[in-house]
Amino acid sequence: MALNVGCSAAPGRARDNKTGSWRVFKPVFKHETCTKCGLCETICPEGCVKEDKDGFFVPDLDYCKGCGLCAKECPADDIEMVQEEK
Numbered sequence: 001m002a003l004n005v006g007c008s009a010a011p012g013r014a015r016d017n018k019t020g021s022w023r024v025f026k027p028v029f030k031h032e033t034c035t036k037c038g039l040c041e042t043i044c045p046e047g048c049v050k051e052d053k054d055g056f057f058v059p060d061l062d063y064c065k066g067c068g069l070c071a072k073e074c075p076a077d078d079i080e081m082v083q084e085e086k
């Protein structure tokens with residue numbers, strides 16, 4: 001019997017769940033110092049950072065949980081966490 005143990009194959013993975021209105025902070029990708037290294041796309045636990053047509057990376061805020069990991073790990077300090085306006 002084949003087992004489905006991969007994170008992306010498991011039911012209910014984070015990328016399938018929209019965030020709703022509870023998020024407190026959201027990332028702003030400034031694109032000022034970005035080197036287009038792609039680390040933010042790799043490290044985002046929600047899998048919601050994607051490369052745009054210009055090679056910059058942008059978060060899908062419908063799925064971003066505001067964890068701040070991308071901003072913490074960005075080597076170019078290009079991502080700022082800002083408080084959500086309610």
Ligand code: SF4
Nearest residue numbers: 034035037038040074
């Ligand atoms: S981690 Fe920072 S420098 Fe690298 S692509 Fe993302 S925003 Fe740009």
Ligand code: SF4
Nearest residue numbers: 044064065067068070
């Ligand atoms: S704040 Fe967290 S969930 Fe949102 S894009 Fe950054 S790493 Fe992904």
